[in-house]
Amino acid sequence: MPVQERRLILANIDRDGYTPDIDCYLRNGGYADLKKALTLDGPAIVAEVKTSQLRGRGGAGFSCGMKWGFIDPKKNTKPVYLICNADESEPGTFKDRQIIYKDPHQLLEGMIIACYANNVHLAYIYIRGEFVLGAQILEKAIAEAKTEGFLGKAINGTGYDLEIYVHRGAGAYICGEETGLIESLEGKRAYPRIKPPYFPAVLGLYMCPTIVNNVETLCNIKHIVRMGGAEFAKIGKPNNTGTRLLCVSGDVEKPGYFEFEVGALTMGELINDVCGGIKGGRKLKAIIPGGSSAKVLRAGERYKIKSKKPDGTMEEKEIGLLDITLDFDTLAAAGSMAGSGGIIVMDETRDMVECLANINTFYAHESCGQCTPCREGSLWMKKVTDRLVAGEGLPGDPKLLKTVADNIAGRTICAFGEACAWPVQSFVAKFPEEFAKHAEGKVATAARKGTVAQEPSKAMEAA
Amino acid sequence: MSNPRAVDPATQLVEPEHAFPVSEAHGALVTFPTGFEAKCDELITHYPVSKRSASLPLLHLWQETFGHISPQGIEWIAAKLDLQPINILELVTFYPMFRQHPIGRIQIKVCRTLSCALAGSYKLCDHFRERCGTATSDAHGIASSPEGKYAVEFVECIASCGTAPVIMINDDFHEAVTLQRADELLGKYD
Incomplete structure (x- = not known):
């Protein structure tokens, strides 16, 4: 029997008759968790979040409670700001869109609780510029929440004030990086800040302590308050608690977004049972498991995964790609990451060099240009994969790609350097025969037809 | 320049040449x-x-x-x-969304990134360019039709990879856009 979804955050989303307005939300028990939170004091809520072991859902998987705990309410004298990172732009990820468009009040409620817990009086939702309608939906939701007394002055009759504003980005991927986001919110170019000293918890927005949380993370806060941290921690696995929104795209029969307990199912169950298998009955070739920055996994690979047995001793198991359980730790042990939950599947007909060329074009376009290794390197890697695809590659190109990538990762201000290097490193290492074929000019143009072409004109010629 | 630019008494800074009102x-x-x-x-x-x-x-x-x-x-x-x-x-x-020059009244943005590319977004973009009669792209990758009605461009991931290929026409989002659907949409915005 296939693993059942555990819909916590998606509980109401796509349900018949469920609408994004506050009346519907209130009819379904909305804002009850906020009312409960307001009877607790802030540090108690922070403690519950720590107990829950919730890890951030934006990509890095950092402990949410620890992030909040960096701001010491006893020592801090500056105002604290909270920003909801709704700049969803990691290729393969489309979970936050569902929440924002279909259940905006769930996000607001989670966010108001998070603000109350951390004594925040001014918060922003940084939403990507392309979510034009999403921004309007959120603004309407904020207005409704204000009318009902859940936002603004003296929330729900308490002495707590909070203002939330929606701030639209303008098409730059780098705004998803939290310090780049902060710079952008300050009205500047989204150049990420160097850490240290500019950890958001210390010197964030307007040089004040700032919490930046992903949309899904903030929604979880509401459920943690309702269930209690300990109860929440029972969902999923230790250190991988809660549910996870998984977005599947690419070559599967039924792509889409799903919510499962973290670690409740394997990659194989997700792709074959939930998503109906590979499109057209073809064979699986590769999977990018956590947004396009995550290292690619190749069908047929074996991974040695260490895990703790119930008696406390460690055991090592060798598993295949489809046996990987979908949680933070197992994917990390397999050499990739759970990242933002965006899973891109590629079937046997796909040319891996073309797929990498597509990813490289993305990163070359999105590098903010602040650090030389990333600015020059991302473009250089794109040029190399472009010429490989065009059949004009040089024999040394696969090695060159690896050299350039190796010299970006770890040498930049923000993690974009790693984000653009990891795909290159993993694709070249795992599909050496395809890169070699391209480098020798042995790939016929016809073989590239209709997959992932470089220029529209070339795709036309091929077709 | 006959008129010397004003000096701000507070800061002693010379007013910039293009200070408001606009020159x-x-x-x-x-x-x-x-x-x-x-x-x-x-x-x-x-x-x-x-x-x-x-x-x-x-x-x-x-x-x-x-x-x-x-x-x-x-x-x-x-x-x-x-x-x-x-x-x-x-x-x-x-920021990619801002532009310094006027472009077509109907702006078509086709997602170029991996999941959409796997679902045929390159063909879709070609199709739009052909149907809209747009010339080659400018320095920003925007292809405009001669009479200035359409502007077709590739954009990076717009976060709906599960319903690829996706596009935006002006501020409206459209998903699972087949070539046939593309033609219908063009008719709607005409």
């Missing part, structure tokens, strides 16, 4: 639609700590109102926020 070199002053300035002032109130934070919202508003960000727009917004024009210009050149 005539950039053409006639624009006329604001009713409520435009009030809307700007309202947006600025969202940022009680720093007016500069209102830069992106004002740029969005300007572009929605006038179609593109003109030099006048840059100078007006800078003056409104007590900034230098360069502070605004550097945003216009950094």
Whole structure:
């Protein structure tokens, strides 16, 4: 029997008759968790979040409670700001869109609780510029929440004030990086800040302590308050608690977004049972498991995964790609990451060099240009994969790609350097025969037809 | 230059050459639609700590109102926020959604990134270009039709990979766009 979804955050989303307005939300028990939170004091809520072991859902998987705990309410004298990172732009990820468009009040409620817990009086939702309608939906939701007394002055009759504003980005991927986001919110170019000293918890927005949380993370806060941290921690696995929104795209029969307990199912169950298998009955070739920055996994690979047995001793198991359980730790042990939950599947007909060329074009376009290794390197890697695809590659190109990538990762201000290097490193290492074929000019143009072409004109010629 | 530029008595700084009001070199002053300035002032109130934070919202508003960000727009917004024009210009050149030149009335943005590419977005983009009769792309990758009605461009991931290929026409989002659906949509926006 296939693993059942555990819909916590998606509980109401796509349900018949469920609408994004506050009346519907209130009819379904909305804002009850906020009312409960307001009877607790802030540090108690922070403690519950720590107990829950919730890890951030934006990509890095950092402990949410620890992030909040960096701001010491006893020592801090500056105002604290909270920003909801709704700049969803990691290729393969489309979970936050569902929440924002279909259940905006769930996000607001989670966010108001998070603000109350951390004594925040001014918060922003940084939403990507392309979510034009999403921004309007959120603004309407904020207005409704204000009318009902859940936002603004003296929330729900308490002495707590909070203002939330929606701030639209303008098409730059780098705004998803939290310090780049902060710079952008300050009205500047989204150049990420160097850490240290500019950890958001210390010197964030307007040089004040700032919490930046992903949309899904903030929604979880509401459920943690309702269930209690300990109860929440029972969902999923230790250190991988809660549910996870998984977005599947690419070559599967039924792509889409799903919510499962973290670690409740394997990659194989997700792709074959939930998503109906590979499109057209073809064979699986590769999977990018956590947004396009995550290292690619190749069908047929074996991974040695260490895990703790119930008696406390460690055991090592060798598993295949489809046996990987979908949680933070197992994917990390397999050499990739759970990242933002965006899973891109590629079937046997796909040319891996073309797929990498597509990813490289993305990163070359999105590098903010602040650090030389990333600015020059991302473009250089794109040029190399472009010429490989065009059949004009040089024999040394696969090695060159690896050299350039190796010299970006770890040498930049923000993690974009790693984000653009990891795909290159993993694709070249795992599909050496395809890169070699391209480098020798042995790939016929016809073989590239209709997959992932470089220029529209070339795709036309091929077709 | 016969008139020496004014010196601010407080800071002793010379006023910048293009300080508000906008110099005539950039053409006639624009006329604001009713409520435009009030809307700007309202947006600025969202940022009680720093007016500069209102830069992106004002740029969005300007572009929605006038179609593109003109030099006048840059100078007006800078003056409104007590900034230098360069502070605004550097945003216009950094953020992909802002443009400095008018483009077609019907703007078609096709997602280019991996999941959409796997689902045929390159063919889809070609199809739009063919149907709209757009010439080769400009330096920003935007292909416009000669009469200026259409502008077709590739954009990076717009976060709906499960319903690929996806596009935006002006501010509207459309998913699972087949070639047939593309034609229907073009008819709708005509």
